[in-house]
């Protein structure tokens with residue numbers, strides 16, 4: 558996963574994932590415009606292995622995090638000795654984009670299988686909230702689920718979609734270890750990681766009081 562080379566930044570090349578646009582509007586009769594990114598909605602799943610009493614998380618290299626580490630003047634050709642790519646490997650809950658015309662539950666079910674290797678029935682997915690990601694540039698929506706699994710539901714190693722050449726490492730962590738991880742001065746995880754972990758501690762984890 559850390560074998561990243563030939564890193565350089567170019568102008569934007571359109572793909573199916575994001576579309577930059579300028580949105581024009583009038584507010585109180587004043588013409589305004591905003592630069593936005595049209596992005597797909599997504600799902601994120603807090604996955605808890607009851608058999609092992611562990612949270613199932615994923616690690617992956619995130620190009621956007623890496624990009625942020627490198628000063629603008631050095632992005633034409635990035636020195637990966639100076640800026641080690643492993644610094645951009647994030648720890649996240651299982652997640653994915655809603656890239657097909659299917660309910661969020663179905664997308665979540667597929668991501669759990671693809672990334673983490675567990676086959677779960679749809680009725681085991683508990684929708685916990687749905688949020689607007691909301692920054693000035695995106696208003697895409699995330700739907701969050703909670704799902705408990707057992708070892709018997711593990712049908713593969715996970716690791717991500719082969720067709721998409723996805724490279725995902727499945728990491729199972731004791732809740733205490735996630736708590737220690739989340740107390741570092743810099744947490745290399747998306748912001749939703751913290752609120753989902755806290756939600757889990759508060760609402761689901763039976764031993765919350767013992768580890769607080």
Ligand SMILES: Nc1ncnc2c1ncn2[C@@H]1O[C@H](COP(=O)(O)OP(=O)(O)O[C@H]2O[C@H](CO)[C@@H](O)[C@H](O)[C@H]2O)[C@@H](O)[C@H]1O
Pocket residue numbers: 572574575598599600601652653654655699721722723724747
């Ligand atoms: N911008 C992009 N440019 C090029 N290729 C891309 C891309 N976005 C996705 N891909 C490709 O699509 C593959 C599959 O993506 P997934 O649907 O599994 O979402 P991911 O886990 O990246 O999280 C995604 O969905 C979750 C839930 O919304 C978000 O939190 C997270 O930021 C988001 O990447 C990736 O491995 C990559 O190859």
